[in-house]
Amino acid sequence: MNTDCLSCPADNTNPVATDNGPDTRFLESLIGYNARRAALALIGHVLPRLEPLGLRVVDFSVLTLIAHNPGITSRQLCAALDILPPNLVGVVRALEQRGWIERRDHPSDRRAQALHVTAAGAAVQAQAQALVSAAEHPDVTHLSEDERTQLIRLLRKVYLGNRA
Amino acid sequence: MNTDCLSCPADNTNPVATDNGPDTRFLESLIGYNARRAALALIGHVLPRLEPLGLRVVDFSVLTLIAHNPGITSRQLCAALDILPPNLVGVVRALEQRGWIERRDHPSDRRAQALHVTAAGAAVQAQAQALVSAAEHPDVTHLSEDERTQLIRLLRKVYLGNRA
DNA sequence: TATTGTTATACTCTATAACTATA
DNA sequence: TATAGTTATAGAGTATAACAATA
Numbered sequence A, B: 001m002n003t004d005c006l007s008c009p010a011d012n013t014n015p016v017a018t019d020n021g022p023d024t025r026f027l028e029s030l031i032g033y034n035a036r037r038a039a040l041a042l043i044g045h046v047l048p049r050l051e052p053l054g055l056r057v058v059d060f061s062v063l064t065l066i067a068h069n070p071g072i073t074s075r076q077l078c079a080a081l082d083i084l085p086p087n088l089v090g091v092v093r094a095l096e097q098r099g100w101i102e103r104r105d106h107p108s109d110r111r112a113q114a115l116h117v118t119a120a121g122a123a124v125q126a127q128a129q130a131l132v133s134a135a136e137h138p139d140v141t142h143l144s145e146d147e148r149t150q151l152i153r154l155l156r157k158v159y160l161g162n163r164a
Numbered sequence C: 001t002a003t004t005g006t007t008a009t010a011c012t013c014t015a016t017a018a019c020t021a022t023a
Numbered sequence D: 001t002a003t004a005g006t007t008a009t010a011g012a013g014t015a016t017a018a019c020a021a022t023a
Helices: A031-052 A057-068 A076-079 A085-097 A119-134 A145-163 B031-053 B057-068 B073-082 B086-095 B119-134 B145-163
Strands: A101-105 A115-119 B101-105 B115-118
Touching: A031 A057, A031 A076, A031 A119, A031 A145, A031 B031, A031 B145, A057 A076, A057 A085, A057 A115, A057 A119, A076 A085, A076 A115, A076 B115, A085 A101, A119 B086, A145 B031, A145 B145, B031 B057, B031 B119, B031 B145, B057 B073, B057 B086, B057 B119, B073 B115, B086 B101, B115 B119
Parallel strands: none
Antiparallel strands: A101 A115, B101 B115
């Protein structure tokens, strides 16, 4: 594989720097750099829209998984969202204290708790899900439906590899 | 725009949950979620490879921009990398103390400092750049060269919009 | 009056060790 | 012996306010 910047001319000149800001071409040739920038841009867009509901991104993710998976456990949430157990405790507790989820006895494991959304929690989740979907409107992502589908397919190949 | 999960059946059943872990289809329908997962996977892959050089991702980014843009200022680095000035101070100081960069007088602004890599800094940067490029080898990203080009094009459309 | 680089500081996010109750 | 949930705590990353020197 070529270890040089893929878009740099062989003579290593930089026709951009003096005109339109610094030469960032190497960083821009990296998938990791571009994926991070895109993720931060989209999350930065959805964040202030979730805020009126009192939700951060992690709160929305947890509430959504509980709504779509009644009886899910904390451990399963941790595995699905790549969150460490100690960092999930506060999230679940806050959702419970606001009356949006409740803990029930797990049917087969007395150590675990089965998490369920309340009626209020389901309503908030539905509202939030609509907001999040709207925050990825084509006017925001600048992508057609086909491009969106392609982008998600490629991103999944990157982080799932053969498991995609 | 449809605010429901794009891949969910109309009857809202979840044939996945009971078999292969929880239903995460709504989150997986989001570009922001997938872009974040891909970025974290790639950064998690490059991180331990930069560590033997004593570099974090932010250190590499700053060192690379200085190497490619001799005389760049801290403010320009902040703008290019979306770092706040107070948070860049320590990065620049650490690179300087290791003898990899040096501060010179700015030719036209006595408030600013012109940053340059030393010979040692240029050598480390070249090594690191090769490592980072290798960390995005097709065996890692699971993408062909065409797919890689397409992915970067789509990600840039997302976070640059019309400025792409 | 605005900007560059800086200090001090606070807040959020993420990570580790260790405990209890149960499997 | 291993796992689910929890506590306490440490570390990294990111944010704001305010300052001296210079534009």
